[in-house]
Amino acid sequence: MTDAIHNPADELPIKVAARDVTVSYSGKQALHNVSIDIPDRSVTAFIGPSGCGKSTFLRCLNRMNDTIEGAKVGGSLTIDGQEINDKSIDPVVLRASVGMVFQKPNPFPKSIYDNVAYGPRIHGLALSRPELDEIVENALHKAGLWAEVSDRLAHPGTSLSGGQQQRLVIARAIAVNPEVILMDEPCSALDPIATARIEELIDELRENYCIIIVTHSMQQAARVSQQTAFFHMGNLVEYGPTEDIFTNPRDTRTQDYITGRFG
Amino acid sequence: MSIIAIVALAIIVMLAGAFYVGRSRAIAAVAGATAGLHSLPNYHGYYVAIWTGLPAFLLLAVYGMFGTPLVDRLTASELRRDAVVLTADFEAELVADTATRDLEEALTMLRARAAAITNSMADLRDASGSDRDPHRLEALGVEQTELVNQIATAEEARLARRNMLRDAVARAAAEDGASLRALAGFELVHAPRERRQLFLSDARRIATDGLASRSSDELDAAAAVMARHDTQMRNLFAGLALALAVAGLIRTRGQVAVAFRARNHVESLVTAMLFLSSVIAILTTVGIVFSLLFESIRFFSTVPLTEFLFGLQWSPQIALRADQVGQSGAFGAVPLFAGTAMITLIAMVVAVPIGLLSAIYLSEYAGPRFRLTAKPILEILAGIPTVVYGFFALLTVGPAIRSFFAMVGIDDVVTQSALSAGLVMGVMIIPFISSLSDDVINSVPQSLRDGSYAMGATKSETIGRVIMPAALPGIVGAVLLAVSRAVGETMIVVMAAGQGANLTANPLESVTTITVQIVMLLTGDQEFDSPKTLSAFALGLVLFVITLLMNVIALRVVQRYREKYD
Amino acid sequence: MTDTPDISPIRSAVSKNLGARYRAELRFRAAGLAAVAAAVGILIVLLSSIVSGGLPAFTVNELELTVDLEREVIDPLGDGSEESLRRGGYSRVLQSAMRAEFPEVQARRDLRNLFSLYTALNATRLMDEVLENPGLIGSRHVFTMPLADDLDLYLKGLLVEDRVLDTDGALSLSVEGDAVTVRSSATDFRDLAGEFARTLRARATLLEVEADTLAERAEGLSGNDAEDMLYDAELNRRRALDIRATLERDAGPLALDASLPSVLVEVDGRAVALTSIAADGATASGRFLLGSEPVDAMSDWTLYVIDTPAERRRVSDQLIVWTRALEARGVISSAFNTYLFANADSREPELAGVKGALFGSILTMIITITISVPIGVFTALYLEEYAPKNRFTALIEVNINNLAAVPSIVFGLLGLAVFINAFGLPRSAPLVGGLVLSLMTLPTVIIATRAALKAVPQSIRQAALAVGASRTQTVFHHVLPLAAPGILTGSIIGLAQAMGETAPLLMIGMVAFIADAPTLGLEGFTQPATVMPVQIFLWSDGAERAFEARTAAAILVLLALMIGFNALAIYLRRRFERRW
Incomplete structure (x- = not known):
């Protein structure tokens, strides 16, 4: 699939580069030789039918596959040119610099403040309480949640609405100022209004982060992403600028998928 | 073979017959075309058989349960009737006896004086300033002890006199040729309560050719009466059962017809039986509550509730004490509550960390193979009978603690201590805590773990900062259940904690608990109406209420928690 | 990577305190493993202490x-x-x-x-x-x-510390009246005499140290306490002096008393207990415990020392000598202990057995099974398959959950108040014990049965109902047979629990000493009896030391029974397990 390796947005530096990444769960291969270059400060969407390997690949980027028994990852994956599957790379450090947002909002059973402060606290990023307050406020601002929750930071995170919870989780992820943010179908559990809010937010965050989003909805991919990668049966089928993929797909499978013939 | 067994056999035979009759009549009713029947022929058979056998067997079961006490009661009342004349003689003799009268008068006087002293002692205790005279209080105390002793002596003398008169009346009657049955009745009526039971059971043994504890002509006479009643009762019940069976057979046999809804009848009977079974659980609770309440109320009529709940002294065995009013011993249960609390605390200090940490390790760290080996081993700990733990505490842990403290220079440690009972109880509770916490930890959604790991948290950070806070209500519930189990645990403390009702905070001393005292009070000889025996039920009530409350709270907490994540 | 210059600020910030975090992680993990190890270790200690105690x-x-x-x-x-x-x-x-x-x-x-x-x-x-x-x-x-x-x-070597010493010389016994003079051609007794002298010296030193401590403590006190202490100190000093004086008396014989180990000389069917050892280490005097004839220069003899002093053991030298003689004559032999299984309880430990308790347990369990299993299964069937969802059903459910947590001793109180005092059933009888235990086991059986019934998929019920079966037919023809393995397993586990239960049975008088096993028949149900766990409780209290081993042995028998039950449950679960 080497022909997929190209940088669709040539003006942006490459953040993440994958070469021949394979993943198997207890011997069952889930991802076949994926190679891809993902640019910084833009949104890259992974689309494809369920079980196509897009989430699996996403979970390779912060080594979340380590937590699954029997998962094996092969090939080379670099962030800023550094091999992340290398023995010398600590998953804790990696994950601190690669934030992740999940399908279902998963705020911890703590207050809103403590949720956002979780990362800075475990990593020891704030030396004093005012410093921590500042980090939390910044993160909530960036996540566009500050106005809604500034008066009830001590309330439990689970008391927020679904969309707010998802933004809280995003705030939690950016509180440690990561380099890459992974989003695994972040809007699939939300109503359309909350979804629109999140999409707006993703667009704003693009300024500062490399964002990779897995989505089921092609409309969403078209709306928020600059690059789109289409996965099918564990293979990366096609990758390019979002416009090209949606208007002029090269592969028939891509075409069938985006025209709704399967998926 | 007894008539009851013969009848039971006959009913079983009838049962088979009834089934056959019901079935064949149903087939005959449609001339073999069974599809025309509303219910299958077998259901007709079942229907007839149930009504033939069930009432009769229920009656026999009632006889099995209550036949013996009923016969005892009948025998006793007949013997009592026979002894009416003798009893009257004895009463007259008693009234006429001057010695008895003197003793009774003396007793009344002594009691009045004791009451007066009690009052003035109470006044003195409440007094203040110059009226407060410790010497006088002491003197009064001495006098009170003296009086209590005198009352006891006088009471004994009165009883002895009464027995003497009773024996004299019996002897005179025997010489006058009174019937043996009258003598037996007289003996029965005037024997103390526990003797009466023995008398009747001896009579029963003689009547059934068993080995009695003694033999006398009176007993033989009583046995004859009992044998008569026994036979009558037996014949009565056997006849009734047989009649019920026959009546059931005849009645239901007539009902069998083409349109008869035998299946519905049988099924509603089955449903009724299932329903009645489930009522037994309720009946058990009702039985527990009533038996505890009933005896406790009797106890609290002699010992005030406040003294029981807040009194600092527990010595139900000692009847006479200088600083106690009356002869009932001391029933302040605070030392028992304190002992129970201390042992429970020690047990929790052992069980909660070990149980919780093992649960965490097994569910979060251990590989599948390690988990598969370690979990059953923990379950073995749960399956070991508590008496074995008690023996372990007594034989291994107690001496080990003793020699450990001797090694560090503390010599006077007893083998039976709160510490050894608490430690072993803690071990017993480890699997309880670990399996409950395991459930709770596993029900924390995976998404929370993923969220934490994705933030770059280590496993222990995830456990300590996300999983534990999320699981906390469930774990609190588990600990509460464990506490309730520790409070109600009996054998370990009976064997390992000793019996001294010490009010102490030193875990190396022997303490006593609610359950130990219940066992102490109710094993061995007991007079059923004494406050000593009744206090066991009061303790049982306390135990029941405590465990019930904790259980209800724990179940609530766990249920809330479940709802949150389900 | 930490020294790469273009590293992002977050990565370097996180890397800084990574070491401490991983150490904390390791500590926590180790604590978890230690907890599991502690639990497993305790189990091993418990079982091995019981096995080693019970095997003899x-x-x-x-x-x-x-x-x-x-x-x-x-x-x-x-x-x-x-x-x-x-x-x-x-x-x-x-x-x-x-x-x-x-x-x-x-x-x-x-x-x-x-x-x-x-x-x-x-x-x-x-x-x-x-x-x-x-x-x-x-x-x-x-x-x-x-x-x-x-x-x-x-x-069995469990009562005293003893040893047999090597001898070099030939032994002669000469008799003068009651006393026997023992003479060896070598200095066979010298080591012993030296050893005893050292023991005595150590004892004297200990007494002196104690005396000093007492005197010191007495200084800080006054009144009777101080006087008592000083008196004790003086007494100790004097005892120490006595001991030293005896030892110093040079060349005199060393006297053996009940506070020192016993020394026995066995030769040619005779046994002599030494009362003193002469200074030359070859001569000693003693008295006959067995036989009375003199012996001349025999080289085949035994020097047997019982290190546990006579005053600290329950059997005398004489009894030990007789026992050893009988053993040497082949009259005593060791065999499998059939008394343990063939006898009921006894006051004498060597005749006490578990037969009575075993029979009592069997009778009690028969009652428990026949009552708790049907009623429990019926209740569960009613609640799971028939009951309308109303207040009363909810009450029953709450009730069952609470009954499961009621302490077992409360069930004993119920048995005492209701079955014995109100119904007049006989005390100490397996009938009452079985009734009490069945009430106690009922919640377990109900809960297990409900779980088994819940596991039967709804589709099976719907299929049966769809072909026109009535509800009762559906339940009894389809649901119950499918749930049977689960019910069986749950019931067996509940019954195994009941078999190990002690406390409630104490309440209803099954704790009495019963020397005859109840008959395994209908009349056995009302005969006084005891059960295995109660027998264990009774023996654990026994004054004789031999009861300790009996208790452990009884525990092993009980555990074997319970393991058997649980193995059966596991086998049934494996054999009939069904997954939908």
Whole structure:
């Protein structure tokens, strides 16, 4: 699939580069030789039918596959040119610099403040309480949640609405100022209004982060992403600028998928 | 073979017959075309058989349960009737006896004086300033002890006199040729309560050719009466059962017809039986509550509730004490509550960390193979009978603690201590805590773990900062259940904690608990109406209420928690 | 990577305190592993202490005496009737057999001592043997009986510390009146004498140290306490002085008393207990415990030391000598302990067995099974398959959950108040015990059955109902058979629990000493009985040391039964497990 390796947005530096990444769960291969270059400060969407390997690949980027028994990852994956599957790379450090947002909002059973402060606290990023307050406020601002929750930071995170919870989780992820943010179908559990809010937010965050989003909805991919990668049966089928993929797909499978013939 | 067994056999035979009759009549009713029947022929058979056998067997079961006490009661009342004349003689003799009268008068006087002293002692205790005279209080105390002793002596003398008169009346009657049955009745009526039971059971043994504890002509006479009643009762019940069976057979046999809804009848009977079974659980609770309440109320009529709940002294065995009013011993249960609390605390200090940490390790760290080996081993700990733990505490842990403290220079440690009972109880509770916490930890959604790991948290950070806070209500519930189990645990403390009702905070001393005292009070000889025996039920009530409350709270907490994540 | 210059700020910030975080992680993980190890370790300690304590009780040392069953002794009426045989003097038969073994024992006190090698209850056992087989009358018969408990422990090496020393010289015994002079051609006693002297010196030093401590403590006190302490200190000093004085008396013989180890010299069927060892280390004086003849220069002899001093053990030198002699003559042999299984409880540990408790347990469990399983299954069926969802059903459910947590002793109180006092059922009977235990087990059976019923998929019920079966037919023809393995497993586990339960049975009087096993029949249900766990409780309280091993052995029997039950449950679960 080497022909997929190209940088669709040539003006942006490459953040993440994958070469021949394979993943198997207890011997069952889930991802076949994926190679891809993902640019910084833009949104890259992974689309494809369920079980196509897009989430699996996403979970390779912060080594979340380590937590699954029997998962094996092969090939080379670099962030800023550094091999992340290398023995010398600590998953804790990696994950601190690669934030992740999940399908279902998963705020911890703590207050809103403590949720956002979780990362800075475990990593020891704030030396004093005012410093921590500042980090939390910044993160909530960036996540566009500050106005809604500034008066009830001590309330439990689970008391927020679904969309707010998802933004809280995003705030939690950016509180440690990561380099890459992974989003695994972040809007699939939300109503359309909350979804629109999140999409707006993703667009704003693009300024500062490399964002990779897995989505089921092609409309969403078209709306928020600059690059789109289409996965099918564990293979990366096609990758390019979002416009090209949606208007002029090269592969028939891509075409069938985006025209709704399967998926 | 007894008539009851013969009848039971006959009913079983009838049962088979009834089934056959019901079935064949149903087939005959449609001339073999069974599809025309509303219910299958077998259901007709079942229907007839149930009504033939069930009432009769229920009656026999009632006889099995209550036949013996009923016969005892009948025998006793007949013997009592026979002894009416003798009893009257004895009463007259008693009234006429001057010695008895003197003793009774003396007793009344002594009691009045004791009451007066009690009052003035109470006044003195409440007094203040110059009226407060410790010497006088002491003197009064001495006098009170003296009086209590005198009352006891006088009471004994009165009883002895009464027995003497009773024996004299019996002897005179025997010489006058009174019937043996009258003598037996007289003996029965005037024997103390526990003797009466023995008398009747001896009579029963003689009547059934068993080995009695003694033999006398009176007993033989009583046995004859009992044998008569026994036979009558037996014949009565056997006849009734047989009649019920026959009546059931005849009645239901007539009902069998083409349109008869035998299946519905049988099924509603089955449903009724299932329903009645489930009522037994309720009946058990009702039985527990009533038996505890009933005896406790009797106890609290002699010992005030406040003294029981807040009194600092527990010595139900000692009847006479200088600083106690009356002869009932001391029933302040605070030392028992304190002992129970201390042992429970020690047990929790052992069980909660070990149980919780093992649960965490097994569910979060251990590989599948390690988990598969370690979990059953923990379950073995749960399956070991508590008496074995008690023996372990007594034989291994107690001496080990003793020699450990001797090694560090503390010599006077007893083998039976709160510490050894608490430690072993803690071990017993480890699997309880670990399996409950395991459930709770596993029900924390995976998404929370993923969220934490994705933030770059280590496993222990995830456990300590996300999983534990999320699981906390469930774990609190588990600990509460464990506490309730520790409070109600009996054998370990009976064997390992000793019996001294010490009010102490030193875990190396022997303490006593609610359950130990219940066992102490109710094993061995007991007079059923004494406050000593009744206090066991009061303790049982306390135990029941405590465990019930904790259980209800724990179940609530766990249920809330479940709802949150389900 | 940490030294890469273009590293992002977050990565370097996180890397800074990574070490401490990983150490904390390691500590936590280690704590978890330690907790599991502690639990497993405790289990191992528990089981091994019980196994090692219980194993000795599975063997027994038996005396095989040849007894003369003379007609005139055991059949006083001379008609061979049971009545006559019951009046026979079986103790005398046993006693004369013992006297035949040791003809030199004549004094009354010594004889009483001799007869304490076995318990008198064995006479009854002999009578039972004769009653069973009247052909034995007038014959010589080999009668086997267990050795007294303490001597049994002695032979198993559990009662005293002892050793046999090497000897070099030839031994001579010379007799002067009661005293015996023991002479060896080598200095065989010298090491012993030195050892004892050291022991005595150490004892004197200890006494002096204690005296000093007491005197010191007394200084800080006044009044009676101080005086008492000073008195004790003085007493200790004087005792120490005495000991030293005896030791210093040079060349004098070293006297052996009850506070020192016993030294026995065994030679050619004789046994001498030494009372003093002479300074030369080759001569000693003593007294005969067995035999009375002098011996001249025999090189085959045994020097046997019992290190546990006589004042700290329950058996005398004399009894030990007799036991050793009987063992040497082959009269005592070790065998599998059948008494443990063939007998009911007894006051004498060597005759006590678990048969009565085992039968009591069986009878009690029969009642428990016949009551708790049907009622429990019916209740669960009603709640799961029939009950309308209303207040009353909710009440029953809450009730069952709470009953499961009621302490077992409360069920005992219920049994006492309701079954015994109100219904007048007999005390101590398996019937009442079974009733109480079934009420206690009921919640377990109900909960297990409901879980099994819940596991049967709804589709099976719908399929049955769809072909026109009634609800009862659906339940009894389809649901119940499918749930049966689960129900069976749950019930067995509940019953195993009930079998190990003790506390409620104490309340209803099943704690009495019962020397006869209940009959395994209908009448057995109302006979006084006890059960295995209660038997364990009773024995654990026994004064004799031999009961300790019996208790552990009884525990092993109980655990074996429970393991059997649980293994059955596991087997059934594996065999019939079904997954939908």
